[in-house]
Each structure stands twice: as structure tokens, then as C-alpha cells.
Amino acid sequence: MSTKFDPEHFLSAINQYKITHIYIVPTMMIRLLKLPKSVREQYDLSSLKYALSTGSACPADIKTAMIDWFGPIFYESYGASEIGFMTLVSSSEALQKPGSVGKVVPGGTIKILDENKQELGPHQSGLIYVDLPMFGKFDYTNFDGDSSEYTYQNYTSVGDIGFLDNDGYLFINDRQKDMITSGGASIFPLEIESILIQMSDIVDCAIFGAPHPEFGEMVVAAVQCQPKKMSLLSKFMNF
Numbered sequence: 001m002s003t004k005f006d007p008e009h010f011l012s013a014i015n016q017y018k019i020t021h022i023y024i025v026p027t028m029m030i031r032l033l034k035l036p037k038s039v040r041e042q043y044d045l046s047s048l049k050y051a052l053s054t055g056s057a058c059p060a061d062i063k064t065a066m067i068d069w070f071g072p073i074f075y076e077s078y079g080a081s082e083i084g085f086m087t088l089v090s091s092s093e094a095l096q097k098p099g100s101v102g103k104v105v106p107g108g109t110i111k112i113l114d115e116n117k118q119e120l121g122p123h124q125s126g127l128i129y130v131d132l133p134m135f136g137k138f139d140y141t142n143f144d145g146d147s148s149e150y151t152y153q154n155y156t157s158v159g160d161i162g163f164l165d166n167d168g169y170l171f172i173n174d175r176q177k178d179m180i181t182s183g184g185a186s187i188f189p190l191e192i193e194s195i196l197i198q199m200s201d202i203v204d205c206a207i208f209g210a211p212h213p214e215f216g217e218m219v220v221a222a223v224q225c226q227p228k229k230m231s232l233l234s235k236f237m238n239f
Helices: 007-017 026-033 060-070 091-096 189-196 231-237
Strands: 021-023 050-053 074-080 084-089 100-104 109-113 126-131 160-164 170-175 180-182 185-187 202-212 216-225
Touching (some): 007 026, 026 060, 109 160, 170 189, 180 202, 185 189
Parallel strands (some): 021 050, 050 074
Antiparallel strands (some): 084 100, 126 160, 202 216
16 A cells, blocks of 8 residues: 555556546646656556546646546536535536536525525636535534634535536636735635646645735745756746
């Protein structure tokens, strides 16, 4: 049993044990795709029948690349520990609706609300509120604040920002607390991170805001580079 994720070991295990079902998060997908093609082609993955991804947003091009490689076996779910799985999207839907995390699960309802808790229309970004009566209600332990901050009628928000399209598919921009406001513009770190993390010389990265005297906030990139590639970091620091 491995104590950490090794992309080639992962492929080897599928090949050796003829694994049929896997749970795989976007970071794992990205590291798998960074393997040389000659390495990836050594392993037979035909036993795989079903793959579920959740935990963090998956860039559309990463998901497409994984579908092209593993086949149309991928399902992505948007969920939270507090209220369970909220949406589900299949491979075919993901290709038709790039970037979407799918429609709300049967029996549930999603609303997109602005800061005044007014419902927004299609393609308008706001806080995501979900009503999932099948999972029941919950309360945060030792929470001293006002619960109305994250509730609306029977709906609950976990602080994510997104929008619904005309067909009811949900798209997530980022978490409300992570959004950077610079010069009056809303900047979503997730969008930048999803580009940086795909670069071959980058192992991991994080985008966050820092105070700026003119713009209010500025964008800061913390980048972990591959060994012997640290010179790349200075390029970001001087950007």
C-alpha cells in the first residue's frame, strides 16, 4: 500500500489488479497526464468501468484529456460534507457542457443568489444555494455566528460562487472567500491555478490576494517547481 499518490504506480495497479472502479481527484489527473506518453502506453487500463471525481473543480481541458485516454467512464460530482452530493455530470455531458459540474441530483433544487439574496438569472454569477431535502438539515458545531449568513428558506450555501446556464447545468467560479477584488474587478484564483498547474515544470501552486495601496488587492502566485526548475519561480515573482 502506498502512502502517497504515485501516478505510474497508480497505472501499474490498475493494470495488475484489473481494477474496475476508481475515485480520482483533479490533482491526480494532472499528474497522470504529465507522465510521458511512452510511460502511459505501457499499461492496460481496459478493465476500468467507472471513475468518480470530486473534491475540487476539474479544468475542462483536463477532463477532456482524461476522457480521451481512459474512455467515457468519468463522472464528476459537486458536493460538500455538510449537505452531501449536489450535482452529477457524465462524460458525454461534460463534453457537451465544458466546465460544468452537471445538474442538481433528483429531488434537489439549486438557486443562484446575489449578496441581497435576490435570485439571479442564467449565466449570472452569485452564491450557490442548494436544497437537498433527502439529506436532512445540519448545524455547524460551535458556530457562534448568524446562520442566516449561509441559509435562505430551505436552501444552504457553503460559500461557492457559480451560475446556471439555460439548461440548468451548474458552473462554479470559485469560493467566495477566495475571490480577489483588484481595481474593482473580480478575479477568481481557481481560473489562474487551473492554467498554472498544467505546466510541466510546476508541481503545485496557489493564487491569493494581498493588500495593494492603489488597487485594493493584488494577485500573488505561490509556485512549487520541479527540482532544478526553480529559476521558473523568479519569472512569476517578477510578473
